[in-house]
Amino acid sequence: MSHIHICVEHLNFSYEKKQPVLQDISLFAGEQESVGIIVANGVGKSTLLKLLVGLNLNFEGSIRVEDIPLEKQTLPKIRERMGYVFQDADSQLFMPNVYEDVAFAPRNYGLPEEEVERRTEAALAAVHIEYLREKPIYKLSGGEKKMVSIATILSMTPDIILMDEPSVALDPKNRRNLIRLLNEFSHLKIIASHDLDFIWDTCQRTVLMAEGKIIRDGKTEDILRDGELLEAYGLELPLSLYEKR
Amino acid sequence: MSKINQAIYEIRSLDTLANENRWVNRLHPLVKLWVTILYIGITVSFPKYNLSGLLVMAVYPVILFVVGEISFKDSVRRLWLVLPLVCVVGIFNPLFDKDTVAYFGSLAVSGGVISMITLMLKGIFTVLAGYLLIASTTIEKICYALRLLHLPKLFVTQILLIYRYLSVLLAEANRMTQAYALRAPGQKGVHFKVWGSLAGQLLLRSMDRAEELYESMCLRGYQGEFYYGSRIKLRAADMGYLSAWTAAFLVLRFFPVIDVIGRIFVG
Numbered sequence: 001m002s003h004i005h006i007c008v009e010h011l012n013f014s015y016e017k018k019q020p021v022l023q024d025i026s027l028f029a030g031e032q033e034s035v036g037i038i039v040a041n042g043v044g045k046s047t048l049l050k051l052l053v054g055l056n057l058n059f060e061g062s063i064r065v066e067d068i069p070l071e072k073q074t075l076p077k078i079r080e081r082m083g084y085v086f087q088d089a090d091s092q093l094f095m096p097n098v099y100e101d102v103a104f105a106p107r108n109y110g111l112p113e114e115e116v117e118r119r120t121e122a123a124l125a126a127v128h129i130e131y132l133r134e135k136p137i138y139k140l141s142g143g144e145k146k147m148v149s150i151a152t153i154l155s156m157t158p159d160i161i162l163m164d165e166p167s168v169a170l171d172p173k174n175r176r177n178l179i180r181l182l183n184e185f186s187h188l189k190i191i192a193s194h195d196l197d198f199i200w201d202t203c204q205r206t207v208l209m210a211e212g213k214i215i216r217d218g219k220t221e222d223i224l225r226d227g228e229l230l231e232a233y234g235l236e237l238p239l240s241l242y243e244k245r
Numbered sequence: 246m247s248k249i250n251q252a253i254y255e256i257r258s259l260d261t262l263a264n265e266n267r268w269v270n271r272l273h274p275l276v277k278l279w280v281t282i283l284y285i286g287i288t289v290s291f292p293k294y295n296l297s298g299l300l301v302m303a304v305y306p307v308i309l310f311v312v313g314e315i316s317f318k319d320s321v322r323r324l325w326l327v328l329p330l331v332c333v334v335g336i337f338n339p340l341f342d343k344d345t346v347a348y349f350g351s352l353a354v355s356g357g358v359i360s361m362i363t364l365m366l367k368g369i370f371t372v373l374a375g376y377l378l379i380a381s382t383t384i385e386k387i388c389y390a391l392r393l394l395h396l397p398k399l400f401v402t403q404i405l406l407i408y409r410y411l412s413v414l415l416a417e418a419n420r421m422t423q424a425y426a427l428r429a430p431g432q433k434g435v436h437f438k439v440w441g442s443l444a445g446q447l448l449l450r451s452m453d454r455a456e457e458l459y460e461s462m463c464l465r466g467y468q469g470e471f472y473y474g475s476r477i478k479l480r481a482a483d484m485g486y487l488s489a490w491t492a493a494f495l496v497l498r499f500f501p502v503i504d505v506i507g508r509i510f511v512g
Contacts, residue, residue, distance in 0.1 A: 050460075053464055055460050055463075055464070076466070079464055079465075079466065080466065082464075084461075084464050086457060086461060088457070090413075090454075091458055091461055092461045094409050094458050094462070095385075096260060096264070096384075096385065097264070100385070100474070103474070104462075104465055104467075105465035105466050107474070108465060108466030108468065108472060109466050113475035113476075136257070136260065136261070136264075138257055138412075152465065153465075156465065
């Protein structure tokens with residue numbers, strides 16, 4: 001996991017001409033960093049994450065992962081190092097049971113079955129859901145599905161974890177579990193969320209975006225404590241900070 | 246339970262059934278697939294008036310239902326939509342083929358009636374054989390067996406994904422009809438004026454969901470080939486099962502078993 005980083009330079013992207021979704025985004029995230037992305041009106045954060053894993057290549061500018069430029073030819077190599085957790089766990093889980101879903105990626109990378117099993121067991125253990133091993137996907141609760149989604153990417157042993165709205169639809173207990181789990185990981189993490197309390201608990205660095213541009217990039221503590229800044233972009237202080245005011 | 250909910254429940258029940266750990270589930274999928282194909286081939290090959298010969302072919306589904314501990318009642322309930330269609334196939338035969346070919350006591354039976362019953366039985370037996378295969382084998386294992394038979398990966402993957410998307414589509418349809426029903430109290434079903442927009446919404450949502458599932462697969466290294474776990478080894482029990490049924494089908498097809506049994510009892 002040495003010297004892994006993502007470098008985004010002058011990234012521009014739009015689905016339709018004259019309606020830019022991302023404008024001149026430049027961002028560098030290094031090893032073991034945990035970066036939160038918050039967006040004023042909610043537009044653009046999923047798009048940014050999807051661009052970082054190459055789900056859309058019609059962008060301008062450059063994206064490099066550990067100095068490898070993100071292009072069609074380099075996608076398999078880059079994706080092997082990145083794990084992307086979808087906002088909706090149902091979009092991520094499609095195999096009949098938990099084990100098969102977690103084993104899906106290592107099998108695709110052509111690993112021998114013993115290694116697939118070892119990685120799958122390790123991924124399940126990392127998110128503490130060994131007991132769900134044989135459970136059919138449709139019998140999982142929302143929180144369990146989220147944990148399984150994370151296990152499905154951990155079995156790829158990624159260096160970078162990208163998460164889109166990870167706290168959505170989680171009850172308080174599962175939310176706490178997820179926060180604890182993410183703080184246990186030493187990967188480079190990029191977490192896009194509208195849940196500022198979640199960002200506060202999991203990210204040391206925060207990027208505030210509005211209208212497709214980066215407005216502020218700095219320490220989470222500085223940005224999320226800045227009530228005036230947040231209010232100027234239609235956001236509010238994290239609830240946990242309200243109480244401490 | 247709504248019809249869509251019922252359909253989702255049935256798919257999941259069938260999945261659960263196929264995932265159980267009974268001896269018939271543990272058999273090699275290729276062996277089960279081959280026995281099913283052979284059974285269907287031999288069943289449909291019976292001549293149209295050979296009703297007595299065909300009746301003996303019931304032995305395969307009967308044995309699998311009993312030994313495999315698969316509920317016959319549930320099977321008929323799940324197949325209720327297909328079985329009547331299968332039975333309708335030969336319904337006009339008695340009108341065209343009126344020559345008497347047999348007597349039951351003093352009752353003359355025309356060739357059309359015999360061929361109609363034969364056609365119906367062929368349909369029922371083949372549907373039951375297909376059902377028994379999917380009730381004892383997961384879709385992944387069936388696809389694995391198809392790949393072992395060198396069917397194109399595109400074709401096999403499509404079967405697998407259609408099966409997976411089916412529940413996604415049904416779940417989406419269920420959510421939409423529930424949302425509709427909650428805002429249209431007292432209405433039975435969906436008003437025809439909103440059929441178009443509901444169908445359009447369903448299509449768009451399903452496409453979105455399918456797109457996301459595909460993206461999720463690509464992000465985890467999917468490049469057009471599904472891997473179905475470790476290689477499943479052929480065991481002696483699999484070979485025994487295959488040989489026993491192959492021999493049994495050939496005997497049932499080419500020897501007049503019913504006549505022999507009849508002669509033993511009647512003399």
